[in-house]
Amino acid sequence: MDQDKQKQITMYFIEEAKEHLQTIESGLLDLQSIMGNQEAVNEIFRAAHSIKGGAAMLGFSSIQHVAHNFEDYFKVMRENNNFQVDQHLQTLFLQAFDKLQELVELLQSPYGLTKDAVDGIMSGSDQIFANLKEHLQNLVSGKDSTPKFAVTASEPKIDTRAMLGLFQSEVPIKLRNMLELFKQPDSPKSRQNLGNICTQLQEMGDRFGLVPWSVMIQSVRAAVISPNNQFRTLAPILIKEIKQAQEQVLAQKANQIKASQQLLQLVPAEISTQSLETSFSTGVSRNTSADEVSNIFGAVIEEDKALKAWQAFSDRVGWRKNATWIASNQPHSQNPPDGHFPTPMWLASWHQSKDSKAQEFQSQYLTFLAKLSGCNLP
Numbered sequence: 001m002d003q004d005k006q007k008q009i010t011m012y013f014i015e016e017a018k019e020h021l022q023t024i025e026s027g028l029l030d031l032q033s034i035m036g037n038q039e040a041v042n043e044i045f046r047a048a049h050s051i052k053g054g055a056a057m058l059g060f061s062s063i064q065h066v067a068h069n070f071e072d073y074f075k076v077m078r079e080n081n082n083f084q085v086d087q088h089l090q091t092l093f094l095q096a097f098d099k100l101q102e103l104v105e106l107l108q109s110p111y112g113l114t115k116d117a118v119d120g121i122m123s124g125s126d127q128i129f130a131n132l133k134e135h136l137q138n139l140v141s142g143k144d145s146t147p148k149f150a151v152t153a154s155e156p157k158i159d160t161r162a163m164l165g166l167f168q169s170e171v172p173i174k175l176r177n178m179l180e181l182f183k184q185p186d187s188p189k190s191r192q193n194l195g196n197i198c199t200q201l202q203e204m205g206d207r208f209g210l211v212p213w214s215v216m217i218q219s220v221r222a223a224v225i226s227p228n229n230q231f232r233t234l235a236p237i238l239i240k241e242i243k244q245a246q247e248q249v250l251a252q253k254a255n256q257i258k259a260s261q262q263l264l265q266l267v268p269a270e271i272s273t274q275s276l277e278t279s280f281s282t283g284v285s286r287n288t289s290a291d292e293v294s295n296i297f298g299a300v301i302e303e304d305k306a307l308k309a310w311q312a313f314s315d316r317v318g319w320r321k322n323a324t325w326i327a328s329n330q331p332h333s334q335n336p337p338d339g340h341f342p343t344p345m346w347l348a349s350w351h352q353s354k355d356s357k358a359q360e361f362q363s364q365y366l367t368f369l370a371k372l373s374g375c376n377l378p
Contacts (some may be wrong), residue, residue, distance in 0.1 A: 013054045017063075017104045021097075022049035024070070029176055030094045032085045045074040051100070051342040060107065061086055062118045066100045069129045073136055080140045088205065089139060091169045092132040094176070099125045127190055163208045164250060173244040190231075194224045201242065212257035216245055219259045223266035237262050257337070 024027055027044035034040035038195050052067035073093075090179075102121045105168035107113055174197050181190050181197075205213035220238050245257045 010058065013058055013060075014104060014108050017051050017052065020252065021101055023047040023106060023178075025097060025101075028090060028097055029180060029299050031090045035077070035081055035083075035085055037052070038078070038081065041074065041078045045071065045078055048074055051104075054311055059256045060103075060113060062113060062122060063103045063107070064127065066096070066103060066122075069132075070100065073132060076136055076140065076291065083139045083142070086139065087170075087173075089135055091131075091173060092128060094137060094173055095169065095376050096132060098172075099128070114192055129132075136352070160252070164252075166204060166207075167249045170204065171201070171242065175242060178239065178242075178243060179235070182231045186231050191227070195221055198224060210249065210257075213245055213249060213254055216241065216257050216263075217257045219263055219267050222268065226266070226268045228267050228268065235267065237266065 024044050024047050027040060033045075048070035052064055052071055055061070055063035055067060099121060101115070103118070106117055108123065111117070170302055178194060178197055181194050184190050198217055202214050202217040202221070204210070205217060208310050220241060223234060223238065241260060241263050246256075341377050
């Protein structure tokens with residue numbers, strides 16, 4: 001076969017493979033739902049089978065190998081549709097899918113499937129498929145082999161390995177889900193689902209005490225639920241923001257996570273000023289008027305440099321002690337004095353179970369911290 005003909009056939013294969021990859025990815029992102037839909041399972045099985053067959057015919061052994069593994073495991077799911085799919089299974093499938101997608105993209109590159117490039121992509125793929133096979137077999141047989149990432153009360157130290165593993169595997173899945181939602185028409189349901197993903201991402205940070213991550217994600221959520229922000233504006237900024245923060249976590253530099261000015265501009269002002277004013281006006285010291293709170297908060301959020309007024313206010317309400325800012329994770333055994341709203345000094349020991357507005361305040365507080373982080377206060 002002459003070179004031009006070979007190139008043309010390869011291009012046909014790539015275009016067809018991309019369509020099949022889209023079918024597979026859509027199925028994996030909705031894995032739990034398709035388990036009850038035999039035709040949907042058959043569809044992703046046939047997609048993997050088609051990629052495998054085309055790759056075998058053209059001699060692309062690496063693509064054939066990965067697609068063949070997919071075909072085998074989709075066959076297991078097709079023949080055993082009465083087990084409960086879990087998050088770990090979806091994670092493993094998506095990790096394997098990334099390998100297949102990267103190989104097809106490499107084939108389309110100017111240099112094609114060079115040995116070094118293929119070896120780099122295939123590195124670790126056998127272990128991914130081994131883990132996938134084991135976990136799938138355990139689910140089918142009713143066993144539970146899901147890794148436990150949660151840190152228990154008896155483990156005060158952060159399990160760094162578990163944290164890195166969780167952020168490495170789970171964040172890409174959440175980002176994929178967000179991208180799929182951003183592609184859909186804007187609706188209250190879509191925004192609610194996006195907000196749910198943000199909550200899950202924040203819980204990941206809370207689980208390991210990553211306050212900067214949680215604060216940043218709270219800003220992302222505030223931007224998402226605001227109907228004034230259009231999807232086409234939100235998508236590139238929020239995806240980039242979360243991805244960069246994930247990279248900082250993986251580099252063990254989570255303390256450097258900081259909401260960008262682009263993100264902060266998407267956070268509705270009323271969340272940071274009106275709602276805070278409403279919440280604080282009943283709890284601030286009786287010597288401090290609601291107007292003063294609003295003015296000072298507004299100055300900070302708008303990056304007003306009138307720091308003396310802000311610092312004086314913070315001294316009065318306990319956000320600073322002896323001219324030193326109180327850390328938000330610094331525990332304090334005493335109860336806040338009468339008329340004193342919860343601040344960093346008291347937050348760690350705050351009895352949320354006795355406060356019906358605890359969750360509302362915590363959400364507002366984290367959003368405010370995100371705004372504050374961009375103001376370069378001393």
